[in-house]
Structure formats: structure tokens, C-alpha cells
Amino acid sequence: MGVTAVxxxxxxxxxxxxFLVTAPLILLMLFVINWMTSPGHWWVQxxxxxxxxxxxxSLLRVLRALVxxxxxxxxxxxxxxRSRQ
Numbered sequence: 391m392g393v394t395a396v397x398x399x400x401x402x403x404x405x406x407x408x409f410l411v412t413a414p415l416i417l418l419m420l421f422v423i424n425w426m427t428s429p430g431h432w433w434v435q436x437x438x439x440x441x442x443x444x445x446x447x448s449l450l451r452v453l454r455a456l457v458x459x460x461x462x463x464x465x466x467x468x469x470x471x472r473s474r475q
Contacts (some may be wrong), residue, residue, distance in 0.1 A: 403451060403455045406447075406448035406452050407452050408431055409444070410445065411421065413441050413444065413445045413453040416441065417438055417441055420438075421434050424436065
């Protein structure tokens with residue numbers, strides 16, 4: 391099966407949506423590991439910084455997809471109401 395022009399952005403958006411859920415769980419796991427192994431040295435902050443930057447970028451990708459989908463839905467509703475007049 392070939393990759394179409396539509397499936398690649400959709401796959402990236404769904405992957406970003408999945409990352410929005412899994413990233414906090416990964417950070418929670420890393421925090422627990424850090425707390426149990428070396429409570430005096432908080433190395434987890436660097437992992438949180440990197441994952442936090444990636445999380446914000448994923449959030450922006452998902453929000454952009456929502457805005458585009460909402461805009462297309464509004465355009466479709468406007469065209470539908472215009473054709474009924």
C-alpha cells in the first residue's frame with residue numbers, strides 16, 4: 391500500500407495526539423525512578439525539559455488540525471445553508 395498525500399499528515403496528527411497522552415506518563419515513570427534511585431540529584435528535570443518541548447509542539451500540531459477541521463466544517467455548513475436559499 392502506498393502512502394497518499396492525506397494519510398501522512400493524518401498519521402502525524404494521530405501520533406501527536408497519542409504523544410500528548412503518553413508523554414506525561416513517561417515523565418511520571420521517570421520521576422518515580424529518579425525519586426527512588428537518587429532523591430538528592432534531580433536529573434529528571436532535563437528529561438522533562440526535552441519531553442515538554444516535544445509535547446508543546448505536538449499540542450500545536452493537534453490544535454492546528456482542529457482549527458482546520460473546524461474551518462472546513464463551518465465552510466461546509468455555510469455552503470449548505472447558502473444552497474438551500
